[in-house]
Amino acid sequence: MTSTATPVPEAPTDAAGDRLREPAHRVSPRAVRYWVVNSLIGNVVVWAILFAVYWFLPDRWWADALGWLFVVIMAVNVVEVLVEPTIRYRRTRWEVAGDKVFVQTGWLSRDQRIAPLSRVQTVDTHRGAVMRLYGLANITVTTASAAGPITIPCLDSDLADRVTADLARITGQTHGDAT
Numbered sequence: 001m002t003s004t005a006t007p008v009p010e011a012p013t014d015a016a017g018d019r020l021r022e023p024a025h026r027v028s029p030r031a032v033r034y035w036v037v038n039s040l041i042g043n044v045v046v047w048a049i050l051f052a053v054y055w056f057l058p059d060r061w062w063a064d065a066l067g068w069l070f071v072v073i074m075a076v077n078v079v080e081v082l083v084e085p086t087i088r089y090r091r092t093r094w095e096v097a098g099d100k101v102f103v104q105t106g107w108l109s110r111d112q113r114i115a116p117l118s119r120v121q122t123v124d125t126h127r128g129a130v131m132r133l134y135g136l137a138n139i140t141v142t143t144a145s146a147a148g149p150i151t152i153p154c155l156d157s158d159l160a161d162r163v164t165a166d167l168a169r170i171t172g173q174t175h176g177d178a179t
Helices: 031-057 061-082 086-089 129-133 157-173
Strands: 092-096 100-105 113-118 120-126 134-141 150-156
Touching: 031 061, 031 086, 031 129, 031 134, 031 150, 061 086, 086 100, 092 157, 100 150, 120 157, 129 134, 134 157, 150 157
Parallel strands: none
Antiparallel strands: 092 100, 100 113, 120 134, 134 150
């Protein structure tokens, strides 16, 4: 009995061939500003809610505790806005090569995902309102993986359109069951 299972693509390794290398391409440099603005929008909402709750609380012992919580949350948010986007930019990389999609993301931890193109079911492009202001787009590659889709974040819109079209063309020509 012969198996029709799709072979697992060879993982991209370094020159010595003994460890997984980083994908070849960085995301758009505008991603840093986008991530800063996106974090600020979310943080301002949290700060406003905490400030409103603190301001309108009757003078009780827990009002002081909430004040300290507000200060701690603001300090964490400042680090998130000033440090995370730069580290995230340095570590977020992507590549479509041969018969695979390879993405590395994360800023505190690192997530590396490789998917064979023969397993791709859909390729989607997403441009949120703030992303459009910066001319950016995300590409989501859905496979039959239990780990979920692979997202290539914050590419220049034109590049995202070309990569999406290339992936659609390649996966349309790739023989496999995409399951």
